[in-house]
Amino acid sequence: MIFVLRMAVRETRASWRRLLFFFICIAVGVAAIVTLRSVIQSVRIVFGSEARSLLAADVLIGTNREWPAEARKTLDQRLAEAGSGERTETIETPTMVRPADRSKAVAKMAELRAVQPAFPLYGSVVLQGAPVYAHAMLRDHGALVRPELLTALGVQVGEAITIGRAAFTIRGVIASEPGRRVGGFSLGPRVMIDYDDLPSTGLLSFGSRADRRLHVKVPDDRIDALVRTLREDFKDDFINTRSYRSTEDQIGRDFDRAENYLSLVGLVIVILGGIAVSSVTRVFILQKMRSIAVLKCVGARSAQIIAVYILQVMTLGLAGSLLGVALASGVIAAIPIALGASTSILAQVRYGVTWSAAVQGVGIGILVSLLFSVVPLLQVRFIKPSLLLRDETLRRHRDVLSIAAIVIVSVSLVALTAWQAASLRAGLVVCAGFTGLAVVLHFAGVGLVRLIAPMASSRSFPLRHAVLHLSRPGNQTRVILLAVGLGAFFIVGIRSLQASLLGEFSVQVASDGPDMFLLDVQKAQVDGVRAFLGDKSHGAGEFQLIPVLRARVVGVSGREMTLEGADEVRQRGVSLGREFTLTYRDHLEANERVIQGAFWSSAAPEPEVSVEREIAQRARLHVGDTMRFDVLGRTISARVSSIRDVEWR
């Protein structure tokens, strides 16, 4: 053991320069893993700790209808039982806002939130400039608005805006507020008014789309029980209950996915480094053949010599990994500088290398160093001390131990990939992809060398020898082709994925996307709206009116699934328990395709419904089944006449 340790130190001292490339390959890969994981984890900490503020309550109970009197009684009783302390109510509704000054002919969709004095229970409303938020600012028809509304309407603090039938004075500008997810979809900028002023707007008439929310504070150990009880109590009442913990869980799941994906990206970089490590190790062993023969001549066993080099590889792997962590620290330290004076929540994150990311990065760095060098190191066994008497070349041998090592390394790589992706399937797919690509690149390399072989008889000395070098013993042609090919593939893959994601996101800002949404257009208003928009003098271009109904499934009579009542639907109807947005129309959109049954073409004797493929699969619905919907209190039965595939992207 003393020999192994001393030789490893001596060899590292003597050959670290030759193994610098090895060292850098591991460092870059580990830096990628540590940076990506640390950033995600740092961001996650902030989002996690903001979960209460995102909800602005411990428990949020909401409905998009009037609070039923019975439900309120039950609610009061349950909250009292749970020892609930403070509570406050809000009402949110999308509406159009315009300047009170009629000479300014603009209007803007806004998300109106009417709040009581106790709002927010958690977090705080931050206003631009000096003023500190106080509910008194909203009293007597005061309003706080987001800055984009000021720009859109051309108004300033102190001026008045009209919401519904009432005028409100802008008394401040909202920088941030609790209860609003970063990057979440919104119909327009936020406008906050006093809860007591909302009736004066006339927006809360029958059928209005308004979310009524009760924010409550509950002792931490009673939250889960309260949520469970309320969900049970209100399962048929269109009342939703959630706690900040479920928000935290959802955020956690989103971050888990992002972290695993990015870690996989980092791992692929380390694996590319590993391929280089394998090549460097093979060349290193070839260069060390004579020294290894000497060691065998003076009594060293193959296992001892392999142990020396494995220890050396692990030392370099550790050093490379630590350098990777240092590089990651540098990159992470630069993030706040890059974010500059941004006010986004990302700028509030305290970025730093997290312990778990550093430990994982170092572990992976050492493991990949070991996995990729062990197979070339096993060739040490085939170096004969007789080499010292006459020149011999090392031919690549494959014995049972080498094959076993290859199998163990492959399984370990799959396990490592699966661990990083947090999915065995993803691990297998990535490794199978790598293997397939490696085989293709191998044959491409062989083909390329053959293709240029005739140039070996060129008259040009450099060309002739360059070509000959590609196929000389100990050449690295295929390894280099493999590493470069995999690297190029990886870069192209990431770029394509990025382009695809950006393409997906840009749907919302596409040039042919809508500039404005009109919501809550009642049946009696449709003709008027259509006439108004059709009049080119109003400046509207193409428009489309889409009828929308909110409904819940309250029964299914089907081939595979029979559900009686909302209760059973909620308990057994996989994915049918939530509220659905129904639309009715006489045609399919461009992104839709009927895959079963037939889309209605004329008036049918009974109501029909077309179900989206994934919902149908999950709820085991088939053409011919009957679904019952509760639409604003009326139960409507409809026969499933088609299953549709919708390309959501």
Place this chain on the structure above:
Amino acid sequence: MIELREVSKTVMSGSEPLTILHPLSLQIPHGRFVAVVGPSGSGKSTLLGLIAGLDAPSSGSVLIDTVDITRLDEDALARLRGEKVGFVFQFFHLIPSLTAYENVAVPMEIAGAADPRTHAERLLEEVGLTGRAHHYPSQLSGGEQQRVALARALANDPPIVLADEPTGNLDSANGRHIMDLLRSIHVNRGTTILLVTHDAELAAMADARLVMRDGRVVERVG
């Protein structure tokens, strides 16, 4: 004692077998100084390689102190070399990444010796290289490198030292110095020395001589 029983070595030359050592039987008692002489390609180094277990014979057996080394696996052979055989090569074959001291200490470290440092320093002193212990081979002259190699061969105090043309790469003064050292090792330690050389003058310093030609021992003197 070294004993060879009908030992031969045949290699493939292209697709044709080529016998580089014809069946040879030989006994070298402990404490002898034997010179193996003959022209290049006569099989001298092959013979040395077979005795050291660096190479495997095509037939026959090689016994070192009654142990048939042809039956040993690679690891057992390595252990035997470490304990019983010291080797000096024509081209020194020092490990370039190690200092002179480390090159000498390595065989002792492999064998798990108690105090390699002191012993290595004494051996370097014995070959006159005290002041060069921390120099790398590239910083030493040919003669100095060969003296380091000689000290390394003696590291585990082996009963046998095999020297393959140890002066072949040295000038006459350094060659003479190495031969003097070998001679003193033989005399002072009672080490069996098998010296391969084609220098008749050096061979004359040995107790006995084997003359080889075309893979056969054609003459035995002493």
